[in-house]
Amino acid sequence: MSDRRPLVSRFAVVARAFMACALVVCAGALQAQQDAALIARRDSLRARAEALRVEVARLEAIERDSGLAADVRAGGLHLRTTDTLRAVAAAALADADADARRMLGAEADLLANHLQFTLREHRAPYRWTYSRSGGPSAVEADGRISRVSLEGTLDDRDLLGVSLDYPVDRAELASNALMIVERAIAHRLPASIAAWLNYRVPLRPDPPGFWPELYRTLATADAAAVRRCVAGDRTSCRTAFALDSVPVDRVAAWYDASDYPALARNAGDPLQRSGMYRSVARDEQDDCTVRNHLDTCRRMLALLPVEAFRIPMPETARGSLTRLALEMGGARAVERLRTSTDTSVGQQLAGAAGAPVDSVLDRWMQRVIAARPSSPLPSAGFVLASLACIAVCVTWAVRGQPWK
Numbered sequence: 001m002s003d004r005r006p007l008v009s010r011f012a013v014v015a016r017a018f019m020a021c022a023l024v025v026c027a028g029a030l031q032a033q034q035d036a037a038l039i040a041r042r043d044s045l046r047a048r049a050e051a052l053r054v055e056v057a058r059l060e061a062i063e064r065d066s067g068l069a070a071d072v073r074a075g076g077l078h079l080r081t082t083d084t085l086r087a088v089a090a091a092a093l094a095d096a097d098a099d100a101r102r103m104l105g106a107e108a109d110l111l112a113n114h115l116q117f118t119l120r121e122h123r124a125p126y127r128w129t130y131s132r133s134g135g136p137s138a139v140e141a142d143g144r145i146s147r148v149s150l151e152g153t154l155d156d157r158d159l160l161g162v163s164l165d166y167p168v169d170r171a172e173l174a175s176n177a178l179m180i181v182e183r184a185i186a187h188r189l190p191a192s193i194a195a196w197l198n199y200r201v202p203l204r205p206d207p208p209g210f211w212p213e214l215y216r217t218l219a220t221a222d223a224a225a226v227r228r229c230v231a232g233d234r235t236s237c238r239t240a241f242a243l244d245s246v247p248v249d250r251v252a253a254w255y256d257a258s259d260y261p262a263l264a265r266n267a268g269d270p271l272q273r274s275g276m277y278r279s280v281a282r283d284e285q286d287d288c289t290v291r292n293h294l295d296t297c298r299r300m301l302a303l304l305p306v307e308a309f310r311i312p313m314p315e316t317a318r319g320s321l322t323r324l325a326l327e328m329g330g331a332r333a334v335e336r337l338r339t340s341t342d343t344s345v346g347q348q349l350a351g352a353a354g355a356p357v358d359s360v361l362d363r364w365m366q367r368v369i370a371a372r373p374s375s376p377l378p379s380a381g382f383v384l385a386s387l388a389c390i391a392v393c394v395t396w397a398v399r400g401q402p403w404k
Helices: 004-065 086-104 107-112 170-186 191-196 210-219 224-230 234-241 250-254 257-266 270-278 282-289 294-301 315-338 345-353 357-370 380-398
Strands: 070-074 077-081 115-123 126-131 135-140 145-154 162-165
Touching (some): 070 086, 077 107, 077 170, 086 170, 115 170, 145 170, 162 170, 234 315, 234 345, 234 357, 315 357
Antiparallel strands (some): 145 162
16 A cells, blocks of 8 residues: 555656646647737738828829829929919029020939929918907818929939928029939939038029138138138138048138137037037136137047048038039030049039139139228228217317307
């Protein structure tokens, strides 16, 4: 009897272990089956959601394009719009094509094969009203056009669009269409000069007062290289424009030590500057930006990434230099710029102008310096008249005559 008890206990242990294993296997199999079912349901829901997303996008595209029954062509440019906007769109597109063709020449026709305009109308479904008792409330609108939007597509790339008030002003619409052409041309240029131009090739004429205002901007710039440039130093102009290359030590190449406090206040974007300010104590910040301690400024500027120090010549100056090169190069200047294989911006501008880049730069400097505003000091006639008036008043006072 006693000999059987160990066997029975062993058998019971083995049986319990077997049952436990069986339960684990069964539970695992059930869990795997449930997981497979959940995965299959998840995949089914994802597929359905993607199908719905595609269908919504298709319906939205149909809604956006509904009513775009008018095809407008001017020169090589093509625009789709509604019958309501057809007349103003045709006139504005013709103006934009004429302005662009002056600089682009045959390149305008080549661009037209890739560029598509769309002018849409937007109608407000409701409008806001206000009453003293009920406050603001939305009521159904009469469905009139509230605004329009001008969009451009270069092949498969969406260009920056604009929203305009309705009724549409023809000149404003033409100006914005030309702006889209400028961006489209820039995207077809070599990457180096496209980025240098901030992806906008200047095609429109300079507005009145452009060159005097440009002189004032450059003469008061934070960068010493820019100030020396408008003082007539061509080497500083090449450096400030980064025509040959961007220098390794941008701070030393573009700025004087006296510029460091202003540079510490303005360099980079707000996120980059906040990182620099967090790395130094407030007293050190004041040492640089308030008390102009240059050694402290150098330490602060060393904390900024190199990208914080951008080309000191502003975008307007770079655009004016490029436009001058295109004017010098004639009808095929944009084509030469687009097909250029040169690596530096200076070489690319020289190729477009058909002349050495120093010739382009000299002519640009002459225009800027010639536009320097006249001296604010009074003229000689004004000074003599003032002195004569003072002499009369003094004589009258000395003689003791009463004022009348």
